[in-house]
Amino acid sequence: MALVDIKVPSIGESVTEVTLARWMVQEGQSVVLDQILCEFESDKATFELPAEVAGKISLLAAEKDDLSVGAIVARIDTDAVGDVAGDAAKPVQPIQSHASPLVTITPPKVSIQSAPTPEMKLQATKAPPEERLSLDETRGDRREKMSRMRRTISRRLVSAKNETAMLTTFNEMDMTAINELRKTYNDQFVAKYGVKLGFMSLFCKACSKILLEMPEVNAFIDGDEIIYHPYTDISVAISTPNGLVVPPVRNVQDLKLHEIELQIKELAEKARNGSLSMQDMTGGTFTITNGGVFGSLMSTPILNEPQSAIIGMHAIKDRPVAIDGKIEIRPMMYLALSYDHRIIDGSTSVTFLVRVKTLLEEPIRLLLES
Missing domain, CATH: 2.40.50.100 (RNA polymerase II/Efflux pump adaptor protein, barrel-sandwich hybrid domain)
Known part of the structure; x- marks a missing residue:
């Protein structure tokens, strides 16, 4: 054998x-x-x-x-x-049935005499403790082992809270220009590239540009050293039935908007059918997450270690805002930037978020560059 x-x-x-x-x-x-x-x-x-x-x-x-x-x-x-x-090649032999003649068996007669019935005394006893059902069991509670992905997510989130000096700064962004840009050019974009012009590619491109200009936001802490990256591999949060994954779009600084959209689409499809490879999941210098797709108005995104910063997008809501001394209704989005205060100063984090917001409020520049 x-x-x-x-x-x-x-x-x-x-x-x-x-x-x-x-x-x-x-x-x-x-x-x-x-x-x-x-x-x-x-x-x-x-x-x-x-x-x-x-x-x-x-x-x-x-x-x-x-x-x-x-x-x-x-x-x-x-x-x-x-x-x-060999077994598969052998013909199956039909089973032959041989019927036996019917035989009738008559049981012998048995004389049954009445007998006195003994008196039975019943005594109630308490069930042993181990046989009792707990209240939780009777209400249908169940216990399941955590999946490896869920355990990994749990461990990494706790580590990010315990091992970094995480803070979050907020701002709000007027989405009027982006909405108009997508409305004007989306059909042409789809016809030319076969994919929609989404928010995520614009955010990736804007963040990539500012990250290269502010390298400390695009850096890692490694022991007593800081590792700076001359490229931007931007991790994009994707929700799956088993949990959140953050595969990176690599070298965003060199990609056009449609190339970013195509890569995000491919990564999302892989994530949802469970075919992401180790190579797909390795790396990343900065993360973008969009809680707005679930209706989140504001949140504090948690760091994706060993990265030092993550930006959170949120739901777009029409709100009254002051424009040139007048009240107007504009589509607004809250932005949140969580960062590791060990490597990024408060002034740096605020400046980074303001510059990203300013660039995205004039998105035609990003489209022209692509």
């Missing part, structure tokens, strides 16, 4: 443990070369494990198990390939 162990593969230096999300095959099933056996969840992405050989598989790990890289999850018997193929 030739047995081949199937192990958890190494997918990156930073990944030492994964969770077996689900099996794609059953115990004892015959599998072929490169058939997908199971799906793993790591801290950053979901990936599939193909069969290295053909044969009959034995499953050695269960769904939801946490496994170290190199752990054996299954074993394939390669000698069973021929047996399975």
